[in-house]
Amino acid sequence: MRRNSALLAVIALGLAFCSGRAPVKVSVEIPGSAAIPRDTIQTLLLAGFYQEKPAQDFDVDAALVRYLLDEFKPKIKGTVEAAPVSWPGPQALSDKEFWKKIGAGRKATFLTGKAEFVQETRKALLDSGARDFDGPFKPRDPWTVRKFFSLQIEVVLIDARTGEPVFRRNFQETLNAENIKQTAEFAVFDLMGRIKIKLLRSLFGSERPLDRYLLIK
Amino acid sequence: MRRPRHGLPFFILLAALAGFAVGQMSYYPYYGKNKINYERFPWKTYATDHFTVYFYAEDTRLLQYVVDTAESAYKSVSTELKHQLTEPVPLIFYTTFTDFEQSNIFPVSEGVLGVSEPILFRIGIHGDMPINEFQDTMTHELAHIFQFDLLWGSQGGALTAxxxxxxxxxxxxxxxxxxxxxxxxxxxxxxxxxxxxxxxxxxxxxxxxxxxxxxxxxxxxxxxxxxxxxxxxxxxxxxxxxxxxxxxxxxxxxxxxxxxxxxxxxxxxxxxxxxxxxxxxxxxxxRENPEDYSVPLGPEFPINPYYFAFSQALSPSGEMVATITYNALDNEMNVVLLSSKDGRILKTITKRYTSDYEYIKYEIDPSLGPSLAWSPDGDRIAFFARDGRRHSLFIVSPLTGETMKKIALALDQPTGLCFLPDGRTLLFTAFEKGIHDIFALDLETGAARNLTNDEAFEKAPAISPDGKILVYSVRAGQDDKLVLSPLTDLKTRTVLSTGPGSAVCPSFSRDGRTLFYAGDARGTYNIYSLSLETGEVRRHTDVRTGNFFPTALPGGPNDILFSSFNKGSFQLFKGQAAGAVETTIAIPAGERDKPLEKFKPALTFELHKDKIEERKGLGKLYVTARPPVDAIISTDGSIYGGSAIGFSDVLANHQFSVLAYQVREFRSYGFTYANLSGRLQYAINAFQYAIYYYPDLYYYEPSLWSRATYNDAMAVRKITGVTLALFYPLDRYMRLEGGLGFYSYEEDFNDPYSMSSLGYQGGYGFINGTMLMASLSLTGETTRFKPYGPATGSTFRLSVSQSLPVAQNFLSNTTLEADARKYFYLGSDFLFALRFQGALCAGRDKLLSYYGGNNQVRSAYFYSIVATEYWFADAEFRFPLIGLAQTLIGTIGPIRGVVFFDITRSKYGDFPARFYRYDPALSTADSTVYVSGDAFGSFGAGFEMFLFGLPLHFEWVKRLEWTSIAKPFSFSRIGSYGLKFWIGFDF
Incomplete structure (x- = not known):
């Protein structure tokens, strides 16, 4: 009986291990929730971004507008245009009357906000071994140089008829470039590439590719 | 036309290894053809913001072009991709295409305009093209560099990709x-x-x-x-x-x-x-399909094996058309004659698999003009073909295909042939030091005269029937325009096509009153005609794709032969297309030195000639390929492991390599420096190789088998030395190789004490000593290969090695070696292959050769024949069985059959040149009987198949023996057919 019990236990365990509940991995596109359904936008006006301290050598605002124009045109069925405004001051962003006046009753949405772009050249000393090296070979430079870029933007969507903001969100990205020849224009492009993904996801609920596991009996 | 542009550099140096001294056969049985560096370029450098330009041209206008186009390309690609490169790009500019072919960095073949490589981000480009195409090529290659940088981060990043x-x-x-x-x-x-x-x-x-x-x-x-x-x-x-x-x-x-x-x-x-x-x-x-208004003449692949009509020439009578086409059966270009009535293939004019030239020159771009021409008397057909460093003009008989005349040219990329009406002069276009002009070639004297001698890019000259007027196209900006000039004064130009688009491929009607050409004013190339009397422009077709090379046929005024691009290839058509009047132009009077629009790069820079530097020395060295890591398990269970690393300078003229490998406890090292900068190339190799093997005595001493293990019987040969190898190519097919080497041999049983206790000392053919050897070889290979192996041509190698009497205790020997092979291609992949191979080593310290087995002497075991003098001969008839076959284990094929015969004779030291075979039938327990004879060999049949790229051979072999070689037809057949299997390439 004991031998039979042991045998039965082994058989039971074997059947349990062999039973099929293998997980199957699938990749799915998970839609997000859209802050604004893109079909509802008839006209998107890119009004530019307010900068407290504009960069001297490079027009950040123009680069951002150009980038967003290229991004939104294929994604929105309505029209997308650049509509630069003259900023009376930072308070204009919250001034409904300001936007109603510029909108002139059009059934449109302004995309605007604030932007702050920082670029620096940073140097760092390497470990002391590089400096103390003494021999027939040329020692490597004791420091390394990087270019640092930071872009912080607040994106606001404003209904042109009411002047009310319908979307507001902050984004910030930084970039450390080993290539010291990297230009500000190209860095803004790279940084906007990262911001765009988050912006579109939160704005239009773009799909996110995720892996899920299905248990199949 | 641009071809593959990037890839790791693969130029292989034939370095001298110590193995040649022992007369062993190479594993790979082919010697290869030669890449000749005709001249040593005096390289200079010029640094710009984003490039380091390597060039040698004396004319700084060319450097100006390069700098302007390169920086313009950088601006546009950088702006497009929003990316900056970290380091300047090495840009290597060759003035002509034939110079570009001499590059040691890039694999260059006909048609390649530029190359970029992903390790050091080098770009190679040549100047034999119009300036706007040069700009496009520069932009194309630079875009690759940006791609490499985006993908792999930096120079050398691709090594770890x-x-x-x-x-x-x-x-x-x-x-x-x-x-x-x-x-x-x-x-x-x-x-x-x-x-x-x-x-x-x-x-x-x-x-x-x-x-x-x-x-x-x-x-x-x-x-x-x-x-x-x-x-x-x-x-x-x-x-x-x-x-x-x-x-x-x-x-x-x-x-x-x-x-x-x-x-x-x-x-x-x-x-x-x-x-x-x-x-x-x-x-x-x-729009129209060409068959809507014309009849296809051909070539009609796959009805016949000819695919693509690259260019055509109509016979003066109009009954035949010669065209350059691709022969899919023989995998080569041919000139064939077709009937202009029904497209029937009448004859293949050019010899198959000839070594008179390397390949026929043809152009895919029709705007460059025809690649062959028929003389006005109908007796000659002319085309250009690659012949050594440059091209030669070949004039052949359309009846027999015999070469009537060959004229070598000192110009690059000739094309656009046109006979003058007297048949004694041929017009063509070509590059001379980077400038493209129209030339007149005197067919009697072979002298070429530059007729235009300007910076304009002229193409496709066409002469009027009376020989007075020349029409050709000229690159103006981005388009080609038709220009008319008196033949006697090409500086006076009348621009015929002023509308939008390009006009190419001009030809005259038979009465000389009408000019036919192809124009793309409607977005596709259609056939047009222009009346030189009334200025009426008529469009004859409205095709979807493109029609080119209109040629007037005898018959009605609208009867034309033309080439149409349809369904992926050019085909010849003939038809009557009356067309409709498009417009009427007023043909202006000729204007002397009329300027035409010239392409200008987007950016121009001021050249600072004081920044031009002579390139001296090696410069920096770079790792140019990912070090391989080899791990192999051999049949005796031992593991082989090793690696190598290579360095070269930026131009790959100086190459260094270090290799190290180990099998069992035996290590080998090697260091090589190769100088490839000139025509005479040399390599210095320092090495220590340790190889192990099982000497013959273990095979031939059965009494030893029970007393010693396999490991005990192992022998080790250690060779330490330094060699200098020289290579001088005489032409593309033949080269001289010389060498001087110092070798120190140490050879003994791996465990000499163990073997000594069994009564075996050293001296069983072991080589111990020092040797200083000089060698000289002549190698030639015209053999053409198909995917399954050699198909036609011949290969040979003759070498002599002589040890130098430096000291009494130095090894002393003289070795002569010969290897000759001939292939007779019978058509449709049937061929007959012959080989003779032999070696003789004389002197006090003879070196041993090992051969046998595989396709050398099939009835012998692999490398079982040991000799100091030997020869063997093989004859094989090879034929196709199956092209490709899908099987459970994958695609196999081609599968080819073989019927073979071989014979050998050898001599070991002072022993007589006879073989001995143990005959069990005649032997008894008390006496062992050996049969001997002068020579033995094999006969049989089998098949070869390719699996995963490896050639596998299955053969049924019967042994043949000759008692006396003086009676070659008196031989014995020994035993029955035995199945043999081996892996290796056909000789």
Whole structure:
């Protein structure tokens, strides 16, 4: 009986291990929730971004507008245009009357906000071994140089008829470039590439590719 | 036409190794042809903001072109991709294409305009092209450098790359970066779309096509894919796509980049792409197919094996057409004659597999003019062919195909042939030191005279029947314009085509009153005619794809022969197309030195001649290839492991390599320096090799088997030495090789004490001593290869090695070796192959040779014949059985049959030249009987198949023996047929 019990236990365990509940991995596109359904936008006006301290050598605002124009045109069925405004001051962003006046009753949405772009050249000393090296070979430079870029933007969507903001969100990205020849224009492009993904996801609920596991009996 | 542009450099140096001293056969049985560096270029450098330009041209105008186009390309590509390179790009400029072929960095073949490589980010480019094409090529190659930088981060990053994205992602972006579509690329794209032959994406994301295309779809369809991406997803999408490619590792890693970038599977993306293309060319659907108004003459692949009519020449009588075509059976270009009545192939004029020239020169771009011409008297056909460093003009008889005359040219890229009416002069275009002009060649004296001698890019000259007027096309800006000049004064020009687009391929009507040409004013190349009397311009066709080379046929005024691009190839058509009057122009009077629009790069720079530096010394050295890591398990269970690393200078003229490997406890090292900068090349090799083997005594001493193990019987040969090898190519097929080497041999049993206790001392053919040896070889190979092996031609190698009497205790010997092979191609992959091989080593310290088995002497075991003098001969009849076969284990093939015969005779030291075979039938327990004879060999049949690229041989072999070689027809057949299997390449 004991031998039979042991045998039965082994058989039971074997059947349990062999039973099929293998997980199957699938990749799915998970839609997000859209802050604004893109079909509802008839006209998107890119009004530019307010900068407290504009960069001297490079027009950040123009680069951002150009980038967003290229991004939104294929994604929105309505029209997308650049509509630069003259900023009376930072308070204009919250001034409904300001936007109603510029909108002139059009059934449109302004995309605007604030932007702050920082670029620096940073140097760092390497470990002391590089400096103390003494021999027939040329020692490597004791420091390394990087270019640092930071872009912080607040994106606001404003209904042109009411002047009310319908979307507001902050984004910030930084970039450390080993290539010291990297230009500000190209860095803004790279940084906007990262911001765009988050912006579109939160704005239009773009799909996110995720892996899920299905248990199949 | 641009060809593959990037890849790791693979120039292989034939370095002298110590193994040649022992007379062993090479594992790879082919000697190779020669790449000749005809001259040593005096390199200079010039640094710009983004490039280090390497050049040697004396004319600084060429450097100005290079600098302007390079920096213009950098500006446009950098702006397009929003990226900056970290380091200056080494840009190596060759003045002519034939100079470019001498590069040690890049694999260059006919048609390659430029190359870029991903290790050191070098670009190679030549100047034999119009300036606007030079700009496009520069932009294309520089775009590749940006791609490498985006993908792999820096110079050398590709060394650690595991995989790379599909070809269309690279080539398509480079074509897109030029911002232009050449008329040739547009033609291919449009033809493919209109004939519904658009390539598709396979599962790996590569573009694949079921139909033949004139060039890799990665270029033109890749270009169209990027335009589709921009059209559908915006201009930023390209950069986003490349960011995703960079993070993808392999194209299938975790998630397809197309899905990640565009949320579409490759299949969905491909379907949308097809819709885009069809919408783009929808206006052309309603246009004509050439068969709507003309009759196809051919070539008609696959009805006959000829594919593509690259160029044609009509006989003076109009009854025959000569065309350059690709022979798919023989895998080579031929000139064939077709009937202009029904397209029947009348004759193949050019010899098959000739070594009179390397290949016939032809152009895919019709605007460059015809690649062959028929003389006015009908007795000669002329074409250019590659002959050594440059091209030669070959004049052949259309009746017999015999070469009547050959004239070598000192010019580059000749094309656009045109006989003058007297038949004694031939006009053509060519490059002379980077400038493209029209030349007149005196067929009697062989002297070429430059008729235009200017900076304009003239093409395709056509002479009027009375010999007074010349019409040709000239590159003006981005287009080609037709120009008319008196033959006696080519400085006076009348520009005939002033409308939009290009006009190419001019030819006169038989009465000389009408000029036919191909023009693309309507977006495709159609046949036009211009009345030189009334100025009436008539358009004869409205084709979807493109019509070229209109030639008036005898008959009605609208009877024309022309070439049409349809369904992926050029075919000849003849027809009557009356056409309609398009316009009437007033033909202006000729204007002396009339300026034509000249292409200018977007940026121009001031050249600082004081910044030009002579290049001296080696400069920096770079790792140029990923070090291999080899691990092999041999049949005796031992493991072989090793690696090597190579360095070279930026021009790859000086190459260093270090290798190290080990099998069992035996280590080998080698260091090589090779200088490839001139025609005479040399290599210095320092090495220590340790190899182990099992000496013959273990095979031939059965009494030893029970007393010693396999390991005990192992012998080790250690060779330490330094060699100097010299290579001097006489021409493409023959070279001289010389060498001087110092060798120290140490050879003994691996465990000499153990073998000594068994009564075996050293001296069983072991070599111990020092040797200083000089050698000289003459090697030649004209053999042409097909995928299964050699097909036609011959190969030979004769060498002599002499040890130098430095000291009494130095090894002393003289070795003569000969290897000769001949292949007779019988057609349809049937061939007859002969080989003779032999060696003789004389002197006090004779070196041993080992051979036998495989396809040397089939009835002997592998390397079982040991000799100091030997010869063997093989004869094989090889024939096709199966092309390719799909099996359970994969695709195998081709499968070929063989019937073979071989014979050998050998001599060991002072022993007589006889073989001995143990005969068990005659032997008894008390006496062992050996049969001897002068020679033995084999006869039999078998087949060869290829599996995973390895050639496998299965053969049934019967042994033959000759008691006396003086009676060659008196031989014995020994035993029955035995099955033998071996892996190796045919000789």
């Amino acid at each position: 595991v995989s790379q994205p599909p070809g269309w992602t690279f080539e398509g972006l480079s074509e897109y970066a030029t911002g232009r579509w050449s008329s040739w690329s547009t033609l291919i794209l449009r033809d493919t779309v209109l004939n519904d032959r658009i390539p598709e994406f396979d599962e790996s994301g590569d573009l694949v096509t079921r139909y033949p295309l004139p060039r890799d779809p990665a270029y033109d369809f890749g270009h169209a894919i990027y335009e589709f991406i921009v059209d559908r997803y915006g201009p930023n999408a390209i950069r986003d796509f490349w960011q995703i490619l960079k993070s993808s590792g392999s194209f299938l890693a975790r998630r397809d980049p197309l899905i990640r970038a565009f949320h579409q599977t490759p299949r969905e993306f491909g379907q949308e792409f097809k819709k885009y293309l069809r919408a783009r060319f929808k206006d052309f659907f309603a």
